[in-house]
Amino acid sequence: MRWDILAPAITIGSTFVLVALERRFPYTPGQRLLRPGFFTDVIGYGIVQSWILGNTIGWLIGRLDAATGLSRLHLVSAWPMWLQLLFFLVEHDLYIYLFHRWQHHNAFLWRIHEAHHSVKDVDWLAGARSHSLEILTNQTIEFAPMVLLGASPEVVVIKATVDAVWGMWIHSNIDVRTGWLQRIVNGPEMHRWHHAIEITEGGINFSTKLAIWDWLFGTAHLPAHKPAGFGLTDERFPTGYLRQHLYAFRS
Ligand SMILES: [Zn+2]
Numbered sequence: 737m738r739w740d741i742l743a744p745a746i747t748i749g750s751t752f753v754l755v756a757l758e759r760r761f762p763y764t765p766g767q768r769l770l771r772p773g774f775f776t777d778v779i780g781y782g783i784v785q786s787w788i789l790g791n792t793i794g795w796l797i798g799r800l801d802a803a804t805g806l807s808r809l810h811l812v813s814a815w816p817m818w819l820q821l822l823f824f825l826v827e828h829d830l831y832i833y834l835f836h837r838w839q840h841h842n843a844f845l846w847r848i849h850e851a852h853h854s855v856k857d858v859d860w861l862a863g864a865r866s867h868s869l870e871i872l873t874n875q876t877i878e879f880a881p882m883v884l885l886g887a888s889p890e891v892v893v894i895k896a897t898v899d900a901v902w903g904m905w906i907h908s909n910i911d912v913r914t915g916w917l918q919r920i921v922n923g924p925e926m927h928r929w930h931h932a933i934e935i936t937e938g939g940i941n942f943s944t945k946l947a948i949w950d951w952l953f954g955t956a957h958l959p960a961h962k963p964a965g966f967g968l969t970d971e972r973f974p975t976g977y978l979r980q981h982l983y984a985f986r987s
């Protein structure tokens with residue numbers, strides 16, 4: 737299958753579907769598509785940062801592989817593709833739950849995470865806003881094991897596509913109730929609460945793809961009502977890509 741064509745097609749197609757669903761079933765009525773920070777998030781974070789970091793992380797993992805030669809052992813190469821995908825999906829999802837939870841409880845790590853919480857109009861695009869150091873850390877830890885253990889290149893592309901679509905989904909401004917499924921699969925119903933202004937910095941609902949971790953480790957929060965708003969209580973948090981980046985290093 738031509739994943740080089742299919743992957744961007746799925747990502748762009750999902751964007752249109754989610755934007756249409758946001759218009760039809762809004763969780764927070766009145767949010768605009770071209771909300772404040774829209775172009776910063778699309779161009780600064782979504783295109784420029786993703787391109788630079790994608791290349792940087794690819795180079796870093798290449799160096800790591802050249803130094804260790806691990807991928808030549810093909811440790812998971814014989815596994816069926818679905819099993820490789822499932823394994824790396826669950827493994828990374830548990831890692832990201834634990835790291836994300838730590839980011840909310842460690843002053844230094846919070847500084848590289850607060851940009852992600854600064855969006856006031858949480859929507860399909862809000863997930864793109866993440867500090868480069870956060871992405872550099874998380875995506876190196878995500879993709880290095882896949883390459884070093886010899887996962888199929890297709891699995892790497894599929895996983896990256898699932899990440900992109902799922903990231904848009906959990907932030908989307910869609911009023912969806914999935915009932916018992918929300919105990920297993922994460923969605924906007926719980927992740928929008930993670931961005932709620934009244935509890936953002938203390939933190940609840942740290943899961944990304946599988947909500948299981950929150951229910952298992954006692955951090956799930958799913959009240960019947962909706963949050964009062966989204967974003968940071970720190971009103972000084974700046975606008976614009978560069979200033980948001982530098983804010984992490986303030987004295
Ligand atoms: Zn968070």
Ligand SMILES: [Zn+2]
Pocket residue numbers: 852863907927930931
């Ligand atoms: Zn988020």
